[in-house]
Amino acid sequence: MATQHSRSAARIMMAPAVVLLLGWMLIPLTMTLYFSFKKFLPLRGGDLGWVGFDNYVRFVSSSAFWPSVQTTLIIVGGVLLITVMLGVLLAILLDQPLWGQGIVRILVIAPFFVMPTVSALVWKNMFMDPVNGLFAHLWKFFGAQPVEWLSDAPLFSIILIVSWQWLPFATLILLTAIQSLDSEQLEASEMDGAPPLARFGFIILPHLSRAITIVVLIQTIFLLAVFAEIFVTTQGSFGTRTLTYLIFQRVLESQNVGLGSAGGVYAIILANIVAIFLMRIVGKNLDS
Amino acid sequence: MGQITLNQITKNFGDVQVIPPLDLRIDDGEFVVFVGPSGCGKSTLLRLIAGLEDVTSGDITIDGRNATEVPPAKRGLAMVFQSYALYPHMSVRKNIAFPLRMAGLDKEAQNAKVDAAAKVLNLTDYLDRRPGQLSGGQRQRVAIGRAIVREPAAFLFDEPLSNLDAALRVNMRLEISELHQTLKTTMIYVTHDQVEAMTMADKIVVLQAGLIEQVGSPLDLYHAPRNKFVAGFIGSPKMNFLTGQYASGYDATTIGIRPEHIAVSSSEGAWSGRVGVSEHLGSDTFLYVDIDGVDEPITVRSTGEIGVRHGDNVYLTPDASKIHRFDKQDLRIP
Numbered sequence A: 001m002a003t004q005h006s007r008s009a010a011r012i013m014m015a016p017a018v019v020l021l022l023g024w025m026l027i028p029l030t031m032t033l034y035f036s037f038k039k040f041l042p043l044r045g046g047d048l049g050w051v052g053f054d055n056y057v058r059f060v061s062s063s064a065f066w067p068s069v070q071t072t073l074i075i076v077g078g079v080l081l082i083t084v085m086l087g088v089l090l091a092i093l094l095d096q097p098l099w100g101q102g103i104v105r106i107l108v109i110a111p112f113f114v115m116p117t118v119s120a121l122v123w124k125n126m127f128m129d130p131v132n133g134l135f136a137h138l139w140k141f142f143g144a145q146p147v148e149w150l151s152d153a154p155l156f157s158i159i160l161i162v163s164w165q166w167l168p169f170a171t172l173i174l175l176t177a178i179q180s181l182d183s184e185q186l187e188a189s190e191m192d193g194a195p196p197l198a199r200f201g202f203i204i205l206p207h208l209s210r211a212i213t214i215v216v217l218i219q220t221i222f223l224l225a226v227f228a229e230i231f232v233t234t235q236g237s238f239g240t241r242t243l244t245y246l247i248f249q250r251v252l253e254s255q256n257v258g259l260g261s262a263g264g265v266y267a268i269i270l271a272n273i274v275a276i277f278l279m280r281i282v283g284k285n286l287d288s
Numbered sequence B: 001m002g003q004i005t006l007n008q009i010t011k012n013f014g015d016v017q018v019i020p021p022l023d024l025r026i027d028d029g030e031f032v033v034f035v036g037p038s039g040c041g042k043s044t045l046l047r048l049i050a051g052l053e054d055v056t057s058g059d060i061t062i063d064g065r066n067a068t069e070v071p072p073a074k075r076g077l078a079m080v081f082q083s084y085a086l087y088p089h090m091s092v093r094k095n096i097a098f099p100l101r102m103a104g105l106d107k108e109a110q111n112a113k114v115d116a117a118a119k120v121l122n123l124t125d126y127l128d129r130r131p132g133q134l135s136g137g138q139r140q141r142v143a144i145g146r147a148i149v150r151e152p153a154a155f156l157f158d159e160p161l162s163n164l165d166a167a168l169r170v171n172m173r174l175e176i177s178e179l180h181q182t183l184k185t186t187m188i189y190v191t192h193d194q195v196e197a198m199t200m201a202d203k204i205v206v207l208q209a210g211l212i213e214q215v216g217s218p219l220d221l222y223h224a225p226r227n228k229f230v231a232g233f234i235g236s237p238k239m240n241f242l243t244g245q246y247a248s249g250y251d252a253t254t255i256g257i258r259p260e261h262i263a264v265s266s267s268e269g270a271w272s273g274r275v276g277v278s279e280h281l282g283s284d285t286f287l288y289v290d291i292d293g294v295d296e297p298i299t300v301r302s303t304g305e306i307g308v309r310h311g312d313n314v315y316l317t318p319d320a321s322k323i324h325r326f327d328k329q330d331l332r333i334p
């Protein structure tokens, strides 16, 4: 596309997509910003005028704010921990020559294609139900009292469900990284006298470090916004109210659009901080 | 110590037998080179000795101890890989120290050994760099350093120089030979470059399709190849082979004559032919001469410049005492 003519033609042809994308992004963003500076209670008087940073201050100083941040961090951290650790393990396993490798790989990836709402419902009703769930049957089989997962261990249950969904993603990225490891390096370390655990710690893990960072960052962005799993299971009770869920409650349950929007802006800032790190690392990856 | 004996070892990959039963004895302090065409099983044989592959049958003895079932780390051998196989996230110092660290040596002992190895290999200025910041030759030296510090019973090299350019290759070849003179440790060296084999080896093992064709010193192989394959493989340029009327005069199925053992003349000689391509290297001239009844042109090497051109008629005279005769089974008739 060298000539002036072809360049302007390209611009015109790209314009609709660019305009659509910009509108898609900018309209909700501006509306959120706009509402966050207003006192807006749809069922209790509607638009009650500008209030400056009032909503921002109130959102942060509400008694629910810090616990929700804590919950968010626990869920994000827990899921990251589980997915990265199991992901590394699975990736190593899947990298071994294995009978029926293709099928096993597809099976491992499958959970990623299940919608969050569906998977949360399946977990809630088929596994974690204290009467009919598979876990309850398993517990009873061993003569134990079935666990009331969603009320006794609510955070853990949600972490489990979300981890199940994100494990395939982590596994896939880590598997491709492991496959790019030069097998001669492993053989060299074997000859150098490194037992399997040392080979893992000194060769495989450092080789995976970049892939792990990328998994952590990408997942963080998505995990900050985990919603369906909470909505379907605990509805934010038993200390499972994350930042996202708090915003949802402020807007829809308390019908306070202004306050919720201020929370939304906080969430945007948080996600962007992570995104900046991500882009730097990915950029570095592409450079080298 | 580094005396290695292979006794009737075989290796199968699935149904394919890559190494048919093979016997070989490598003496302490020897520099042994495995040569052969690509895919003949040189790397496989080396990896069997290293323990990176299990033998299908047979025994490997290292220093009188049966090592067939011994894991690679316990065989006391060090290997230098073609791709160097350095650990990219460790500094040169850590790379060289890695086997010592795995052996549980303390920091000071590690550093002392690494510094000594670095000095021998001229790596002292690079100890804090990562492998990615080194040139090919320096990486190769780091890989050798990592092997040296272990003070192995034997070094195994798998085509260590094939990623280097020609000039550096000559240099490293000398350095490795020098190292062998200094350490006097057994070295097994795989290559498909027969110049490397001829110049470095105490003993050359010529392999074809997993079979040992001949074992001997470089000059043994040059002067008395056991069969046509070895005769053609050792020596550069390749030996010329002639059959039919040319061979029958010598009471053989095939005769072979090396390019350096043929005299060229423009007036008289045993065989007449027409010059094809001639390659002038300054010190030598290689002529490719087509003679009647022979498909392949005969390669002739003469020293210095000679005044022949493409299309000239020349006469070739082989040095009768240097002619190798081969029978129907391609074995050399002494």
Ligand SMILES: Nc1ncnc2c1ncn2[C@@H]1O[C@H](COP(=O)(O)OP(=O)(O)OP(=O)(O)O)[C@@H](O)[C@H]1O
Pocket: B013, B018, B036, B037, B038, B039, B040, B041, B042, B043, B044, B045, B192
């Ligand atoms: N893991 C393996 N599985 C199946 N076949 C193999 C395996 N490794 C090697 N082979 C086969 O064994 C034969 C010998 O291979 P090897 O790598 O030892 O050859 P080589 O002499 O080192 O060749 P090159 O000079 O090209 O390195 C080849 O035909 C190769 O296809």
Ligand SMILES: [Mg+2]
Pocket: B042, B043, B044
């Ligand atoms: Mg090889």
